[in-house]
Amino acid sequence: MPTTATAAKTSAHRRKSSSARHDDEAPIIPILARKVREVEAKAQRGKLGPTNRVKFQVIAFLVREERARVKSDGELGDAVRTELLKRLDGVATILAKTAARDTSLIQLLEADSATSPVAKRMRRDWLLESGADLPPDELIITDVAPVQATVVPAALAERQVVPIQIEARRESNPFLAPDLVLRAAAATPRRRLDSWELMGPLYKAFSSGAGGKAATMDLPPVPEFDRLSPKGLEIMPHQSRFLEAVRAGHRSFLLADEPGLGKTAESVLAASIAGAYPLLAVVPNVVKMNWAREVQRWTPQRRATVISGDGEEIDAFADIFIINYEILDRHLSWLGTLGLKGLVVDEAHFIKNLSSQRSQNVLALASRIREQVADPLLLALTGTPLINDVEDFDAIWRFLGWTTGQKPGPELMAKLDATGLTPADKAFYPEARDAVISMGIVRRKKKDVAADLPDKLIADLPVELDDEYGRSIRQAERELGQRLADRYRRIIQARGDRGLAPGEVDDDIIRMVAQNELDESKAAGTGGDNVFTMVRKIGQAKALLAADYAVQLHRSVGKVVFFAKHIDVMDAAEAHFAASGLKSVSIRGDQSTPARQDAIDAFNGDPTVGVAVCSLTAAGVGLNMQAASNVVLAELSWTAAEQTQAIDRVHRIGQDEPVTAWRIIAAHTIDTKIAELIDSKQSLAARALDGEAVDPLSSDSVQLSALMHLTRQALGVVD
Incomplete structure (x- = not known):
């Protein structure tokens, strides 16, 4: 970057006339004032991006440069000099307040920080805008050759793993096939725009x-x-x-x-x-x-x-x-x-x-x-x-x-x-x-x-519960299946196999074992490991994954309706939304009618409300949430009708966009089977009520069918 002495040599060129107007004495100052306000406005909305950080650097550099010029210019009167220094101090004050908001900017205030080619181009363009005549060595700015970064930085070297299977792949083909089309890059010809700072204008073109x-x-x-x-x-x-x-x-x-x-x-x-x-x-x-x-x-x-x-x-x-x-x-x-x-x-x-x-x-x-x-x-x-x-x-x-x-x-x-x-x-x-x-x-x-x-799409998102909690859920599921299989074997042993072929099972006995387990589970409530407690644990394990997906979805499509069955899942989701800076409303069973309506009105009418966190049972009917066209189902229902009712809070007359319901499903657990069973019940309704040609299906409940599935799985029988 040129010294302040260089800038002083061009000071006469920056003044367009001998007018008493202060802008004519220092035409760069109004440009700096405008630029610093732009940076301040960006900083108030969050941390500054790369271009605005460079802009911050260049403003600070030019403030120092211009202050030195004003102080040393003997042609200026004392009153004019005082006024110009006061205006420069105003720009510097805004820089200081901005740096106080984002402390990472403080290091950019150092005297030698604005030396990158981008900063030099930005400084040059602002000076030219102010009317300055710059020497040739300041008009042509060349880029510094980029330093090739390694894929693995030194800080991560000790963390690297190489799976043993990858070693086998390398040994089977130790030489990476060359790309015969790849050639050394030819020297890039100089272009008309090479000396311009272009990233800022490109961003401006989109903004x-x-x-x-x-x-x-x-x-x-x-x-x-x-x-x-x-x-x-x-x-x-x-x-x-x-x-x-x-x-x-x-x-x-x-x-x-x-x-x-x-x-x-x-x-x-x-x-x-x-x-x-x-x-x-x-x-x-x-x-x-x-x-x-x-x-x-x-x-x-x-x-x-x-x-x-x-x-x-x-x-x-x-x-x-x-x-x-x-x-x-x-x-x-x-x-x-x-x-x-x-x-x-x-x-x-x-x-x-x-x-x-x-x-x-x-x-x-x-x-x-x-x-x-x-x-x-x-x-x-x-x-x-x-x-x-x-x-x-x-x-x-x-x-x-x-x-x-x-x-x-x-x-x-x-x-x-x-x-x-x-x-x-x-x-x-x-x-x-x-x-x-x-x-x-x-x-x-x-x-x-x-x-x-389609006017309504149900999209499944399988998620992997690969932490300790997820592994404990799968273990509990295996133990429940084994318990059901042991009951089945005892009954078969007591009555005799009655001519069952090898590998064949008696579906009536499986249904009876599953029904007994279901009756016991309903009587026990939340005690012990049963199909209800497992599904609840799965919902708890999926809660943050589902909430995080809803946050990403909101950033893309706007308002989202988030459905869950259990209060603790809703609580976890709401806490995640708050931590992500996303405003949400809640619709639950324990609300008064006015409070519920206020939440619905806020979701439909307040643009700052991004998510409605709804109870599947309390908010699944009678509500109009068509301000959204996307639904996240964090937990699965036990009935196809309950799922349909939830989705239809947004898929209703007046909705002018296709509706997508995103079901979060825990892979390798009973959750996957429940989703399949719910879909089969949807098909049953289509056959019975809409006359569609689909395969006849069992009238067993989803809970009973899920337990029968676990029993068959433990017996080694594929559904």
Whole structure:
């Protein structure tokens, strides 16, 4: 950065005339005053992003520089000098108050802190705006060569694990196949915009709307035939258009469709089209199991493996590796050398904080993949790419390789250069926005593709209860099944087998054993381990996972209705919403009628209320919650009718969007069977009442059927 002496040499150029107006004596001051107010406003809404932190640096630097110039300028009168110093002190005071709000800014006030190329460009542009004539060495600013980061930082080296199965995969193929298309990057030619600071203008292009068009790249038309779906499945037209873009060769996308529009299925099929195997999917813990299920569903010829803990049970020869953010840090070393050809980041807003370890892990892996593969498949999936500020785009754009954080990447720079415009031109901003969108932003809302969607969709999200509490639930379930099986065996032994073939069971005896257990469970209430206490424990174990999913859903689609059966699950969810800064209302059985109506009115009418936490039994009927079109079912009901009634609080006349109900289901537990049984009861209603042609079904209750399932399972009989 030039010294204050350099600035003093150009002071005469900054003054446009000898007018007595103070702005003419120091034209940079009103610019600094405007910029510091912008930074202050951003800081009041949360911590500052990268661009505003640089802006903070440059303001502080120029305040010091201008103060030195004003003090040393002998042409200024005392009154003018005093007034100018007072105005500079005002700017400095706002900087100090902002730093007091976010103490990480204090280090940016140091005298030599504003020395990055981005800061130098920003300072230069502001001085030129003030009318200053700068020497040639300040007009041309070159970038510092980036330092290549390692995938595994030193702080995480000791935490690395390499599953033994991965060693077997390496030994079977010790040499990573080279990508013959990958070539050393040619020297980038100098472009017209190289000397401009462009990240701020790019963010401004989106924050201002710049043209108002939907942020979706041009997509190919729907193909005549669906060539991708496995037998019995069919992709929707909006999904097909995205996949045609992949078929055409596009490989990096910010897929920002609203939840419920099939982003997971699109990603799985995109990997198949691009041949991007092995593929890594980094996802929230709550959707890990669902990802594995979607791989099996849409690409049954491909193998997926879910990484848990230290990865002792993974399939090292799988095509798709699925891992949650929380454990990625210990698997970086082997993932960085596996030869990945694609990386999907689900709920990509999780990486928006560039200082977080999870963000650094993902960005390091993406960088390594780009080093190894010429055109990898990189997908950032999120219905909420922006949460606090338009600069939330930063990490996602870096992940996709569109920018470096300091400037656009070569492809985006070429697009911006082709506009023939600069940030000094008003027309630059809509053109810049379109250029970024064309890099691969795809954003569709439910209402945009309503014709593709069913009016009501129930989507299951299997979750893995892999902590000690989850393991105790599965153990209790096994013990209950064994107890039922032992009863069955005693009865069979007492009466004789009566000609049962090997492996055959007597369904009547199984039903009788299950019915006796059900009657005893109802009499015992919450005492001992029975089907009711187990389902309640499962609900408690899922509570925070379901609540966290509701928080992510709200950020994307707005209002959400959250249903649970038990008070403790509702309490845990409400505490999580409060800790996440999300305002909620509660609808419970112990409320007075006026209190309940107040909660409903607040949910439907108050834009600051994001979630309604509802009791399945108390709020399942008679309420209108159609301000939302998304429902989270944290616990399963015992009846199909109760589930339907809950969903129909939002799926009712006047609802103008398709409704999605998200059922959170504990994998590898009785929860999975209960969900299946509820669905079968729905089919029974469809057959009996609507005349639909479905298979005849048992009239047993869900509780009884669940206990019969546990008995058969313990006897080694598959339902």
